[in-house]
Amino acid sequence: MQTGFVFTKFADHLMSVAELSSDDLDLLARMPSSIRNFSSHQEIRACGEHANECCLLLQGYACWKDTDHSNGQITSIHVPGDVPDLYTTLSPRVEARLCALGPVVVAFVPHAFFRDIGARSERVAHALSLLTLADVASLRNWLVILGSCESLTRAAHLICEIAVRLRAVGLARDNRFPSPFTQSDLAAICGISPVHANRTIQDLRRKRVLQWQARTIAITDWPALVGLANFKPDYLRLR
Amino acid sequence: MQTGFVFTKFADHLMSVAELSSDDLDLLARMPSSIRNFSSHQEIRACGEHANECCLLLQGYACWKDTDHSNGQITSIHVPGDVPDLYTTLSPRVEARLCALGPVVVAFVPHAFFRDIGARSERVAHALSLLTLADVASLRNWLVILGSCESLTRAAHLICEIAVRLRAVGLARDNRFPSPFTQSDLAAICGISPVHANRTIQDLRRKRVLQWQARTIAITDWPALVGLANFKPDYLRLR
DNA sequence: CGATCTGTTGACTGTTATCAACTCCGGTGG
DNA sequence: CCACCGGAGTTGATAACAGTCAACAGATCG
Numbered sequence: 001m002q003t004g005f006v007f008t009k010f011a012d013h014l015m016s017v018a019e020l021s022s023d024d025l026d027l028l029a030r031m032p033s034s035i036r037n038f039s040s041h042q043e044i045r046a047c048g049e050h051a052n053e054c055c056l057l058l059q060g061y062a063c064w065k066d067t068d069h070s071n072g073q074i075t076s077i078h079v080p081g082d083v084p085d086l087y088t089t090l091s092p093r094v095e096a097r098l099c100a101l102g103p104v105v106v107a108f109v110p111h112a113f114f115r116d117i118g119a120r121s122e123r124v125a126h127a128l129s130l131l132t133l134a135d136v137a138s139l140r141n142w143l144v145i146l147g148s149c150e151s152l153t154r155a156a157h158l159i160c161e162i163a164v165r166l167r168a169v170g171l172a173r174d175n176r177f178p179s180p181f182t183q184s185d186l187a188a189i190c191g192i193s194p195v196h197a198n199r200t201i202q203d204l205r206r207k208r209v210l211q212w213q214a215r216t217i218a219i220t221d222w223p224a225l226v227g228l229a230n231f232k233p234d235y236l237r238l239r
Numbered sequence: 240m241q242t243g244f245v246f247t248k249f250a251d252h253l254m255s256v257a258e259l260s261s262d263d264l265d266l267l268a269r270m271p272s273s274i275r276n277f278s279s280h281q282e283i284r285a286c287g288e289h290a291n292e293c294c295l296l297l298q299g300y301a302c303w304k305d306t307d308h309s310n311g312q313i314t315s316i317h318v319p320g321d322v323p324d325l326y327t328t329l330s331p332r333v334e335a336r337l338c339a340l341g342p343v344v345v346a347f348v349p350h351a352f353f354r355d356i357g358a359r360s361e362r363v364a365h366a367l368s369l370l371t372l373a374d375v376a377s378l379r380n381w382l383v384i385l386g387s388c389e390s391l392t393r394a395a396h397l398i399c400e401i402a403v404r405l406r407a408v409g410l411a412r413d414n415r416f417p418s419p420f421t422q423s424d425l426a427a428i429c430g431i432s433p434v435h436a437n438r439t440i441q442d443l444r445r446k447r448v449l450q451w452q453a454r455t456i457a458i459t460d461w462p463a464l465v466g467l468a469n470f471k472p473d474y475l476r477l478r
Numbered sequence: 479c480g481a482t483c484t485g486t487t488g489a490c491t492g493t494t495a496t497c498a499a500c501t502c503c504g505g506t507g508g
Numbered sequence: 509c510c511a512c513c514g515g516a517g518t519t520g521a522t523a524a525c526a527g528t529c530a531a532c533a534g535a536t537c538g
Contacts, residue, residue: 073386075379090368129329140314146385147312147430191386
């Protein structure tokens with residue numbers, strides 16, 4: 001168990017939706033945890049598992065993947081500062097697979113810390129609620145996108161959302177961020193075939209809105225990308 | 240304001256995910272509320288509204304509809320016993336439109352009732368949490384369906400889910416239930432065009448798994464429908 | 479240096495959107 | 509009573525979009 005500076009991403013994430021006092025930050029700094037590393041496509045949480053701690057993502061990306069082996073649809077993607085399995089504090093059973101997209105560093109935090117947080121800081125508890133609401137809003141937003149947009153819009157929207165969420169925790173400065181996930185991963189998020197994902201990305205490149213090489217994405221024309229994606233970030237509830 | 244037997248559907252809904260004591264049921268029976276009627280396609284909650292009470296659905300169906308996108312994608316559907324805007328107890332701002340699918344009866348319940356419920360019954364509070372988790376799981380499940388299934392599977396799945404959720408609150412006995420929503424509504428839920436929705440329903444009829452006439456759906460071959468839908472109801476967390 | 483994963487391309491097929499026209503039905507007003 | 513209207517359901521023709529299969533090129537890694 002250790003405490004300290006590694007939780008700044010979590011604090012950034014909470015502060016992106018609500019104001020916190022220095023007492024609140026102290027509380028977060030004293031969060032007990034144990035650190036673990038995962039390699040690409042490794043399972044952080046397996047389906048059916050019973051969790052008694054939450055994963056706080058410190059570095060890298062993770063995703064919830066449907067258990068059905070045939071296509072492995074991804075239902076959400078998570079960036080540093082996120083706690084993808086926060087809901088296990090209410091019901092410990094894990095119903096899907098939490099997978100690493102590229103190398104990942106995770107801090108495991110006991111459920112008790114989150115359960116007791118309401119008694120220690122009303123503000124932090126409320127910020128956690130807002131994060132949960134933002135996650136649900138993001139799910140609804142993806143539902144709209146999968147239900148009504150074609151592949152180019154889907155891919156563009158994904159890139160926009162990742163960029164904005166990374167910025168909220170102080171990453172993706174200069175519209176450039178690591179993309180250790182594969183084109184097949186993008187396909188599983190956007191609900192398209194890997195071959196079509198490839199063609200869609202080429203289309204984005206041809207339109208000169210982004211570069212994707214050496215496992216890095218660089219957005220070269222943010223307004224154009226936002227336009228293609230019809231991206232409106234209100235649903236993320238960022239201040 | 241009134242109290243009483245009208246909340247049996249809500250109690251059924253809670254008891255479908257958790258066990259409640261007779262004290263808990265008393266607590267629910269004393270729930271303060273005011274009843275309102277809505278006609279088909281009327282807005283129960285408008286986008287941007289600030290709620291200080293929740294809607295408990297008593298009769299009929301309601302749905303969350305996306306505000307902006309031209310096609311009005313529906314992101315979730317709700318049946319009697321559901322509280323579609325329970326999340327407004329945490330953050331009162333409504334971010335989408337809650338619309339009636341057919342005639343609807345709603346009980347408006349003050350936020351305070353839900354906020355104070357934890358202090359009065361741990362069990363009821365936990366049951367409410369489980370309902371919220373089931374709603375999110377349903378969203379994720381639809382994400383998988385929209386991302387990886389074709390229209391026949393989507394429509395079949397929708398019918399399966401509605402039937403099971405109605406059964407959980409004592410409706411849809413005999414695999415027959417009212418369907419006041421239009422084929423265009425089904426299209427907006429399944430993320431397909433109204434014309435294609437029509438052809439998909441005809442396909443289901445031709446396969447003799449259901450009848451849909453006089454605003455009523457009758458499932459004539461449940462196992463076949465479940466097979467077409469690849470329906471696995473675990474995610475609804477029903478006992 | 480071979481094995482494997484990822485990205486890329488072309489050809490073909492299947493699913494779904496779109497447009498337009500038409501029917502059927504329940505209401506509404508003359 | 510009937511003419512009319514609008515909404516819902518239905519049908520066919522066509523076009524756009526995306527999936528699948530197969531092959532290969534480039535990267536990465538033991």
